[in-house]
Amino acid sequence: MRKILLLVVLFPSVLFSQKLDHTASYRDIPSERYFRFNYDNDYFDATDRNYTQGYSFELVLPVLEKNPINRLLIAPKENSKRYGVAVEHIGYTPHYYERPEIQDGDRPFAAAIMLKSFVITTNSSKKSRLSSSLSLGLIGPGAFGKEMQVGIHKATGNDIPLGWKHQIKNDVVVNYNVHYEKQVLRYENIWSVQADASANLGTLFTNASIGVNSSFGILNQPFSANTERKFKLYAYIHPAVSVIGYDATLQGGVLNKESPYIIDSSAVERLTAQFNYGLVLQTRTLYFEYARSLITREFETGTPAGWGGIKIGFTF
Template identity: 55%
Template sequence: MKNCLIFFLLLNISIPSSFGQRIDNLSSFRDVPTTQYLRFNYDNDLFVGTDQNYTQGFSLELVSPFLKKNPINYLFFKPKNTETRYGLAIEHNSFTPDRYFVPEIQLGDRPFSATLMLKSFVISTDTIKASRFTSSFIIGMIGQAALGEEIQVGIHKVTDSETPLGWPNQIQNDVVLNYGFGYEKQLVRFRDFFSIQANANGKVGTLFTNGSIGINATIGILNSPFSSIKSKNNFNFYVFAQPLINIIGYDATLQGGVFNRKSPYVISADGIERFTGQFNYGIVMRLKSFYFEYSGALVTREFKTGGSAKWGGIKIGVML
């Protein structure tokens, strides 16, 4: 645990503060052009000068042909005549209210909550129609078992920050089972310099039930994530932008678990904003087998007594 805390501290020091399930690894602008890679993601709202709402998240993902044998893959839709990649990721997310340093329940603000999950996923690319379909299945826990308190308190001790005292009021332990799917279609492409895509995504389960529609654009030195994996350049450098409209059905990080209804404090269904806007942006560099991304996100208020939120993140990957 001590080594992990030191690692997270170094991340916070090395990334300037000027810069989702919050972690997104399936959008085309985050494509890694190979059938086998390892990538680490770290999000933190400290990157953009806050410490509330979605306060931290990290994941480690592996894509490899041997994961084709994962029995969970039978749950996924894999269109014919597509190039399909198979992946597995472990993911952790933490959420806190604004005044995380007081022990009392913060009425009208977000409850403390944390999730720890294992995600299986597939990415199927149709190189003829310039489209891709993604599917994922998540199993895990929300609540004390996700170790949100231990991780955040430990980081704050190492960084000599105010100790979070409200974790005893967090969303209680419950099971996470979630199915996700996404579709993306390239609309415009100008050589290897500019592209626009339309995207739609949905999630159904005990953690999130929601949907989103939007577009994304990339500009710079590009590879097409909709072309054959074998025909890729060795260098990419580009920026991306993605506006989204989200439709919210259920959010266990606000409303509590589906099965365990004994959380000390939750946001009621009447208090949830059913429509939110989100804007993701960032910069990506890839040199041969190395991938680096620096990104940010803004989202409008997710519950009626709350406010907008923002966070930043990095992704570091390597082709295997």
């Protein structure tokens, strides 16, 4: 716990409003072996701008405890632990993505791809969860954001994006994330409330946030050592506020300053609010989720944005 407080104090300008978050308690899969596919798209919000698409492949296995990167992660000895890896890809576009010219005042085209190593730890007696991760990857043309979006638009008959030649240039992604969550209220197995805090530090996102989430329905037990896998059906809400230090999808890479168009640091909104909500269905071996997210504008001339997503997983 002292390490978490230290991170929050040292990095106050550090997004729990991660675009592909999988460590929140309401997304818990009670197994040491599972696979989950996460897919986000602003199509669910009837738009095609800002955070336009993201996906990840997530794998948790006991053997991944041997991953040498885990030595850099925070895993208290008294907590139960689950180790995993994930491949993540995210993409951003301005409003008029079909125009070939730079769109001053709107966000730049940007895409990033990362390999994430993570650990999720649980302290059953204190009803708390601590997750940490290290993501290594690339932002820029090497993340094939153009190829991905153009291919999808051709397949679906939509307008072809023509502005990717102005995207954020190639740069390295090294990002460290810590997320702490504490259950503060639970009424039997039908309602719970949790407080959470998170910090990101790195070349892609540097930010910090606090939030509260609540679940209601036939609930899971993410703060219990009991890995029972029964039928669960519940809804959740999760408002959060973030303080933004750096966002490479807006400001360009930390090392490569050759991007043709970026949002100036003075125009980046330093305080954002995000509201997540969704519905989760779990059986003994399967996981299904429909999620929606809304976020306030992320730069001065931007607009509020929204997206939705589906998550499908299974244990084995």
